[in-house]
Amino acid sequence: MAVNVRAVIFMTQAFVPYVRPGGRIVNLSSISARGGFATQSTYSASKAAVEALTRCWATELGHKYNVTVNAVNPGPVDTDMYRAAGETHLARMEEQNKKTPAAPRAGSENDVAEIIGFLCEERSKWITGDVVCANGGMMYI
Template sequence: MTQNHNGRSNASMVEPRKVYDLAGLTSIVTGSSRGIGAGIALELARRGANVVVNYTSDKSKNAAESIVSTIKGCGSGARAIAIQANVVLPDDQKKVVEAALELSGDEAINILVHNAGNGDDCYLPEITEDFYSMQTDLNVKAPIFLTQKVIPHMPRGGRIILISSCSARMGVAQHTVYAASKASNESFARVWATELGQSKGITVNCVNPGPVATDGYFDSTQEFIDDLKPLVDSTPAEARVGEVRDIAPIVGFLASEESRWVTGSTVSACGGLLLF
């Protein structure tokens, strides 16, 4: 079992809970073959939720299947299926929704987590139209049109959670498109909380991680990671980047009945790196 930066075991990510507060519910977690999405998929499953584990590239098939196996064996009774789909594409969005309906057995999709995101870095002069489209298609367009397709199947008590980023508020160099597109996720939470609240009984919230130790983070340029180091070292909670296990339980809470009075909010999940 892997260890986090404190030398503590990450075993709790896959251990079953005593109370399966999401039992009988069905969830979609986009981009859940690895990183934060995989952690969220496991967190929802150990609370009892069925999970559609989504990924997009051929190379992640085994990783996604391995998350599915872990879910099936975690002891909570959760079911899971791995679906290769590019959530930017309308037909692939339909595939994800159909998989969730099949998994649920009762035609209900109760939890939708928009986790898949593109975080490539680029200075302003180098931004191309293609780069702009690649990031905004995944970070802005996909959540809108996937949500549109899920809503007709989401009963009252439904939960939508968007994984944004502290970068949306921080002014990090090279994040023109990333920060702006992630800021849209906070706006979605506020607007959709209003549109889907009283009328449909759905809550919508956003989670803003700071830097988290995933492939996505370590794929950044060394220059980017070096620039961020003084900031990471000054993180109030501890001088380190976040772990997946720091983020996933927040999503677990926001997916649960206990979060019923929280909607339209953005939770800062960054050890105090950003205090607003």
Template sequence: MIDSFTRCWAKELPPKYGCTVNAVSPGPTMTEGFMAAGEEAMKVLQPTIDATPAGKRMGKPEEVAYAVAFLCEERAGWVNGTHIFVNGGLYVD
């Protein structure tokens, strides 16, 4: 659904508003909310973390922010209709 909305809006909104439309989907990220979930929740999440191809860890908030910042750059003005996964290569099947 996110891909469909992103591609649809990427066609419709730029001519009208002079913008680009992209999506960023983070994987498990070491945020206050995740860390406050408790030890039991982290035990449930651990197999997912261990299956992350780029490293057996959660993402850092600044790694997600970097992807968002890239899309905000003027130099990314030709990037439109893209869905960036910031998840260490982890995909939910």
């Protein structure tokens, strides 16, 4: 909770004095916020809190500063941390990833970065208070 919730709150508080109209806030959530996965109760709750803050701030900060606030909700992403979880985890995830509708793999850092980049562009100005699922459709299998 200290990192996933408090850090988002503190970063947003630090950002607000410098925000300009048209600014963007993009928070990082997780597929775990919605998935109900065993052994992830505290982590899932912390990411669900990030999604709730995103929706509240979209209204509060949108009205006051003319900014958008969104979140990206990645599924498994092939990172050093993902690979460091161990062979048992990797074997389980390999089977799960094969079922991912968009492609039979974990997401890449670039997959997530492109969505974040889009949410920071001018053309995304009408998207706010939203959570973009970046999981290749894994949430629906």
